[in-house]
Amino acid sequence: MSNSYQSNTSFILKAVEDVVYEDRPVPELQDNEVLVEVKKTGICGSDVHYLTHGRIGDFVVNAPMVLGHESSGIVYKIGSKVKNLKPGDQVALEPGQSCATCEYCKSGRYHLCADMVFAATPPYDGTLARYYKLRSDIAYKLPPNMSLEDGAMIEPTAVAVHSVSTLAKFQPEQSIAVFGAGPVGILCMAVAKALGARRIVAIDIAPHRLEFAKNYAATDAFLPPKMEEGESKSAYSARAAALLKKEFGLSDRGDNSVDVVIDASGAEVCVQMGFHIIRVGGTYVQVGMGPDAQVPFGVMMVKELTVRGSFRYGPGDYQLAIALVSQGKVDLKPLVTHRFEFTDAVAAFNTTKTGKGPDGKGVIKAIINGPKSSNFYATAATAALLVSAAFAFAQPLQLDADPSRGQKKSGSARAKTQTPQTENLISYDEVQKHNTRESCWVVIRGQVYDITDFIPKHPGGIKPIVANAGTDATEIYESIHAKGLIEKMLKPSQHIGALDPSTAPAPNPEIEVEEERIANARAKLPPLSYVLNLNEFEELAETVLSKTAWSYYRSAADDEYGGSRIGFLTTMKY
Template identity: 55%
Template sequence: MAATDGKSNKSFVLNKPHDVSFEERPVPTLSSPHEVLVAVNYTGICGSDVHYWEHGAIGHFVVKDPMVLGHESAGTVVAAGDEVSDLKVGDRVALEPGYPCRRCVQCLGGLYNLCPLMRFAATPPYDGTLAGFWKAPSDFCYKLPEQVSLQEGALIEPLAVAVHIVGRQARVTPGQSVVVMGAGPVGLLCCAVAKAYGATKVVSVDIVDSKLAFARDFAATHTYKSQRVSSEENARNIVETAGLADNGGADVVIDASGAEPSIQASLHVVRSGGTYVQGGMGKSDITFPIMALAIKEVTVRGSFRYGSGDYRLAIELVASGKVDVKKLITQTVPFESAEEAFKKVKTGEVIKILIAGPNEK
């Protein structure tokens, strides 16, 4: 009997904004000896999933045909191609949900996250992982150590985003001060990774008291609630609250919100010669304090998803106990409650909600 016999490939499908359905789809078949078939155990909901559910598009990525949602997943290998040597049936894995072409200038230069031919789960026209089974190249499936649960494995994807922001782009080093704008899941994880990298001051900034209270318990050494004042005044308040005046501001500022006021304040918080990283996504065009950027000689970097080594490091941070992603999990719901889970994320009732796979009982 095959490992998939009697199992469901029920999928959570977005037809158009606020129009979803459950569909029983064929179980994927391996088309390469380097692929594996994974039974999806748990999937987290990301802000981009909610955005597609609400609006049917993100920028130029438009849902034109029914699309399976979800991309933050962990599962169990149920079949492996003949050339797969590092994974076997029964292994528990975190799924990296985007597959580059491996041949373009970006891929060959080690920047596969920037591949123009990237096939990324739940990004039109590609289906996502909120289904019973997922087919993937074996080198984009990462075996979980025994001490890392499948629920934690589903959070490796957003943690890898934070690893890329903090480690690759911000290049945080021990003893630095780091301010993170936004206390959503990625912002919180940026705080945790910065702390794991040895930052001695980690400041979480948001407009919601409950999020800041969680950030303080999770990883932040200081918190600040943004006020309805100028970006310069908010920046001064952040510097004063966190005791950053002697340093001339923060060594590193990360925006994980995409909100224009946060981005504006960030350039006034960062010290001269410091580093600013844009991790959050918001409006395509904003008013930006370019004089502060120039006069301070700030190093500015964008950050997009994750690249080579980020997933492995994320798993190591969880396995070693340096980042406790379990604290982010507010609730786990059955597959049939997927739409209710999306509604909860939208209303801000949860930090991170997991949806169990349709075969998870």
Template identity: 45%
Template sequence: MTVTTDAKGGNQAFVLHPGGSFAFEECSIPTLQSGRDIIVRVAATGLCGSDIHYWQHGAIGRYVVEKPIILGHESSGIVVECGDGVKGFAVGDRVALEPGSTCNTCKHCRSGRYNLCKDVRFAATPPYDGTLATYYRVPQECCYKLPSHVSLRDATLIEPLSVAVHSSSLAGKMQEKSVAVFGAGPVGLLCTAVARAFGASKVAVVDVVPSRLAFALEHGATNAYQMSSESPEKNAADLLSTAGVENGFDIVLDATGAEPCVNCGIHALTQGGTFVQVGLGKPNLSIPVGQICDKEISFKGSFRYGPGDFELAIGLLNSRRVNLDGLITHEYSFPEAEDAFKNVAGRSGIKSVIYGPDFNAEVAKSV
């Protein structure tokens, strides 16, 4: 496939306007702003729950859609231009994009926790535009070459896989540990795959959708449990029984942010266990603090990903310890972008991707 930055092709973008309406618009083609910048032609973008939330609600916490914004941040593409200071990349390279660039100078960046940088410029987080466009500019450190057997389509999952790597790493050593993962959506399923790759002996997945639980069992889960409307204590007891875990799970990863799941997970933990909050729901939850103290568990928040997480995610794919087959269930051309948003909002399938403007879908799917 021939890829060009010819301005005659333009930079078509899918733009969300305040109030929830979408429009296809021609935007300026991004240019190199420093010697370490790279311009990428976007091949495919996976839709995230945050994209849907900005569309339907206009805000996530303090981040408000006050002016038109381009959404999308789970993307792959092909390098079309490199700054004169870029090393290790060349035009034509297939890459995954890390969607947040940081200041690299604050105490968090300097101490190796750049995901906590207050000056991060994160794609599709107001006021910064995302990747649902023809071209996107990133600094060199936010580009990652793809293994030869990973397609540009599947590479859209590297960003959420990095979320799973980060949260799983926060949980500590998983070798021969029992792990419960709440939520069998994309991030929960990827947490399941990472937990198995990290050596967990048992990974039980919890959800309310039977089809997603069935998928989890085919992709790494050792057990599956369908949450009921019973109390968190009753669900926790039933979960432990189903999974054959006598004294509680060593680790719980919650990818839902739903209060019943968080409460159930805390009750299902063993004494001294570790709970990692991966997904976000309501900003304020009622949780059993007494259980947290009585068991002396470690309750940790997880935010995006940090140094080494993208490299490790790609390493797991390169070694085939994590398999992405089947996670992408819906594919859309760029003109069908709004249909993709509606599909995700309707909770159909697992992961939906949108191909970049005029990007050949067959090329994106090939390796």
């Protein structure tokens, strides 16, 4: 395949609250590795902590480091020995690569490897770049019904799977209490629900997060009382735990007890409360990382608790996370509350840090899109000057220099044939001869393009293009892509000329029937103000898009331009 690369634009932490965009060398592959073009990256609390403090415990940022580790993307190139993946595959990235030879790796606990190379953990670079390489066995191919956004969310989902399933060994009809309703805590609730939980109690100090948790997965939500003046942490924890147990009728034994407690907050008072509310013989899992805490050892001993620490994820956790999502048992879409372009990474980090986006809404998870096509770097270079000058968290920088913003949406799904702009008329018979991966021509709006060299770069993979090679692909193209995108993606030399109108194929009557169906559906659309959420948008979108366009959207294959599912949905013809 083609070895031509675009600039490997990367979002780099140079020092505390000092970030820049830089072009890094494209990583060279080993035989067992794949090069992934990163498309979606979620922001984790650890990313923000490195940004604002320069360290987490013993991990200190001493040199410039690319941030990000919750990512998905499209396989761009594979090593010579890779058999499980091919260019164009959409994958979720497991960002930790172990040595595979130590006692922990060989005993099935590779996440405890002392030589772990983990993305965005000093001194190793993360995934907020155009390209990232990793071993092929930890790049997990996404099922067709999962989007790249889902793929980026698999990393925190795997953390939840490791805590709830692998460590706590959660069983159907058990009950669980989760402290901390951030992304990981909420995902722990979701995994427990998927595994058949009888009761899920969410505990957090933020009312909006508790409300989200209750609507998403929890059966009960508890807002702890405020600490009284002069009250010690241990006294407060005992008092708050007693109030929680009283409010929900919890006991230390029997059907009304809590079998498993997960602390995803790292706060000392939450750790202590967890020991007080858990049942005798229960399992406590610490997944949130915080400062050293005073633990009520007496309670732990008398209840004979099983106490486990949880660190990242291990064998089988990614696979189970993907299975739960692909089977519809865990829905990741509601968790992504804010989306940003790569040029707006500063705003994305600011949003995660403050817990509130530019729209004033509370944040659960913010996602950053991968760098756009080759014109990105000029934009990012300008942005970098602003970023390095002042990383203003109090007043988020607005780096909206993306030239694709503000463009008009495409017109009808089937545009009229353009007037030929060249005397080089090409017959349809000639176009049909170029119908292979090695020589691929298509007709779009009466113009003929040679897209052979573009195939490896196509975000949706090779198959959709090759399936339409040597044909007039206007209908499928217009139903999926924004108007004018092809001119942005291809070089001028790839425009072969205009199609000879006298040789053009006759209109497909099935297409005309489909267009009539879509037109009728659009006429019945309700006012935009009646549509309240993303799910309602999707229900309407399915009625007004062609079957091909809807399938393409559902697979998130048009990620390069669409940017986000919400951005795509706004192209519906209101």
